Amino acid sequence: MEIAVLGKGCSRCTSTIERIEREAKALGVDVQITKITDEIEIVKNGVMTTPAVMIDGKVLHSGSIPSIDAVQSWLKK
Amino acid sequence: MLSLFTHLADIVAYEALALDKSSSLGTAVHFFIEDTTKIFFLLVVMIYLIGYGRTYISTEKVRAWLSGKSRFTGYVLAAILGAVTPFCSCSSVPLFIAFLSAGIPLGVTMAFLITSPIINEIAVVLLGEAIGIHFTISYVVIGLSLGILGGALVDYLKLQKWVEPFVWEIQVPVTQEAGISGWQARERSARREVIDIIKRVWLYVLLGVGLGAGLHGYVPREWFVANAGPDNHFAVPLAILAGIPLYANAAGVIPVAQVLLDKGVQIGTIMAFIMSIVAISLPELMILRRVLKPQMLFFFAGFLFVSFNVVGYLFNFFFGG
Numbered sequence: 001m002e003i004a005v006l007g008k009g010c011s012r013c014t015s016t017i018e019r020i021e022r023e024a025k026a027l028g029v030d031v032q033i034t035k036i037t038d039e040i041e042i043v044k045n046g047v048m049t050t051p052a053v054m055i056d057g058k059v060l061h062s063g064s065i066p067s068i069d070a071v072q073s074w075l076k077k
Numbered sequence: 078m079l080s081l082f083t084h085l086a087d088i089v090a091y092e093a094l095a096l097d098k099s100s101s102l103g104t105a106v107h108f109f110i111e112d113t114t115k116i117f118f119l120l121v122v123m124i125y126l127i128g129y130g131r132t133y134i135s136t137e138k139v140r141a142w143l144s145g146k147s148r149f150t151g152y153v154l155a156a157i158l159g160a161v162t163p164f165c166s167c168s169s170v171p172l173f174i175a176f177l178s179a180g181i182p183l184g185v186t187m188a189f190l191i192t193s194p195i196i197n198e199i200a201v202v203l204l205g206e207a208i209g210i211h212f213t214i215s216y217v218v219i220g221l222s223l224g225i226l227g228g229a230l231v232d233y234l235k236l237q238k239w240v241e242p243f244v245w246e247i248q249v250p251v252t253q254e255a256g257i258s259g260w261q262a263r264e265r266s267a268r269r270e271v272i273d274i275i276k277r278v279w280l281y282v283l284l285g286v287g288l289g290a291g292l293h294g295y296v297p298r299e300w301f302v303a304n305a306g307p308d309n310h311f312a313v314p315l316a317i318l319a320g321i322p323l324y325a326n327a328a329g330v331i332p333v334a335q336v337l338l339d340k341g342v343q344i345g346t347i348m349a350f351i352m353s354i355v356a357i358s359l360p361e362l363m364i365l366r367r368v369l370k371p372q373m374l375f376f377f378a379g380f381l382f383v384s385f386n387v388v389g390y391l392f393n394f395f396f397g398g
Contacts, residue, residue, distance in 0.1 A: 010167050039367060043171035043178075046250040048136040050168055063135070064269070 001029060001075070006036040006062075007050035016051040016065050023071045031075070079115060079206075086111035105294030112286045112332055119202050120278075120328075121271055127161075127198045128270030132263040134162055136172060137251075139189075144179045148232065151185035156224030159192035160217070170367050178249040183237050188228025190365075191381070195220035195356045199278065200327035204351075207335035212344060215392075219348075223384050230380065239373035281329030289332040293339070301340035307397060312346045313389035317382060320353030330354050345392030349385045357381050 003020060007013030017033055024031040036042055036054075045054060052062035055074055060066075086107045090096050096103035139158045143151060169190060176186040196217055204213040257266055305312045323330075334347045362374050369377070 008167055039170040040174070040247065043174045043249055044247060046175075048140070048168060048172045048175045050171070064273070067265075067269075 001031045001055070002034065003031055003074075004034045004036050004054040006042045006045065006047050006052040006054060008037050008039055008042070010050065012065050013051040016053065019065065019068065020053070020071055020075075023068065024075055027072065027075050029075045082111050082115040082118070085114055101294040103294075105290040108293045108336075109286055109290040112289065112335075113283065115206065116203060116282055116286065116328075116332065117275070117279075119206060120199065120275065120282075123198055123202045124271045124274050125267050128267035129263055131161070131270070132257045132266050134158070136162060136168075136175075140176060140179050140181070143176070143181045143185060143189075146185075148182065148185070148229075151182060152188045152225040152228045153221075155181075155185045155188040155228060156192040156221045159189040159224055160196035160221065162189075162193070167364070169361070169364055173365070173368050174244055174247050175249045177240075177244060178247055179251075182232055183240065184228040184230070184232030186228075187231045187377075188224040191227045191356070191377075192220055192224030194358075194361070195223065195352055197327065199274070200331065200351075200355065203327060203331035204334075207331050208338060208344065208347070212348070212396075216348060216351075219388055220352075223381070226384070227377075227380050231376075236373060236376065239370040239376070241368050241370060244368050278328035282332070285329035285332040289336040292333065293336045296340070298340045301337065301342050305337070305342045305346060307343055307393070312343070313349050313386055313393065316346045316350035316389070317353040317357075317385050320350050321357050322359070323354050327351070327355050343393040343397040345389040345394070345397060348392055349389030352385050352388070353381075356385075 001024075005013060005017050005020070007016070013035075017035070020031065020033060036045070042050060042052070045052075045059060047054075047059055047062050049063035051065060053060050053066055053074070060074060061070060089110050090103060090107040091098055094106065096106055098104075098107075139162055142158070143155055146154060173186060173190065176189070177183065201213060201217065204216055257263055302308070305316065309315070330351055334351055337347050337350075338344065357378055362378065365377075366374060
């Protein structure tokens with residue numbers, strides 16, 4: 001599963017990545033996380049507030065660290 | 078009700094720690110305990126309430142509300158939304174581009190960006206506590222007015238030429254944000270916001286109150302009156318200049334401001350100092366350099382510098398005592 005985390009290196013972006021990695025490991029899902037840190041690239045994806053999470057080109061979350069429930073629901077799909 | 082915290086500080090400082098009420102150490106410790114407990118209490122309550130209300134607002138909605146409005150409505154609405162929308166300075170570039178791409182005028186976008194750092198729930202809570210409700214209302218009204226005025230000025234002077242040209246070509250797709258619905262989800266989001274913000278600002282609060290406590294206990298009133306009081310005619314611009322390199326948020330600044338007021342610094346000087354610290358920050362200007370030409374950054378900083386001076390002198394004149 002390919003997951004993109006969008007954000008300009010803020011601490012909340014790092015926490016988001018860590019949370020996804022941790023949940024993926026717990027659920028045994030193989031994930032590849034790409035970081036999109038360039039602000040122009042971020043906004044071209046329609047994202048205004050970071051951290052944001054994008055899976056298969058669709059923005060699923062933006063503006064905060066996603067909840068554990070939300071992360072799990074994405075990974076189970 | 079807030080006298081509860083004074084009692085608490087009385088008990089801890091003068092009884093439990095048995096400090097002398099008239100000593101510098103005693104007053105400093107008392108000040109520190111009273112202020113930190115009171116501030117954290119107020120922050121938790123207010124952030125929770127505002128966090129709940131905020132679940133009805135998002136930058137996506139703001140963008141939709143602002144596009145297609147008349148200029149004047151646009152400035153006023155943008156300034157108000159700038160004050161209440163959750164938004165961190167690290168998102169200013171994406172937000173700037175997304176607003177312009179949605180056809181929102183440059184001035185309206187700037188109105189949002191000017192008001193946003195000046196007014197936020199932390200500033201309002203702490204100011205209300207430190208300098209009273211009347212000055213807090215004035216502070217909010219001034220913050221909104223500066224946003225409206227700055228935005229209108231940007232459009233009047235046709236400063237579009239000072240935006241990096243590539244910005245106008247970017248197409249930003251409109252994403253449907255999932256949104257929050259149901260009171261349980263709103264409640265959870267409000268609680269998360271409390272934890273998030275407290276985690277982010279607690280150190281600033283402690284440093285601010287610690288510094289305030291030190292000034293309160295150890296620096297004599299005469300020093301402030303002589304250097305930053307009514308006799309120093311340049312107190313306002315000096316306070317603003319001193320505020321520029323200080324990059325802190327309202328949580329750290331306002332406890333210090335309260336002490337300055339007690340020590341005889343005039344209210345206008347203090348307002349100008351707070352606004353300068355929260356609104357003019359070099360890191361923020363560097364972030365915006367990506368999309369704005371240097372001329373625009375100078376205009377932006379210059380506008381704020383002049384406005385804060387006007388605000389400071391007017392307040393000192395009318396309310397300085």
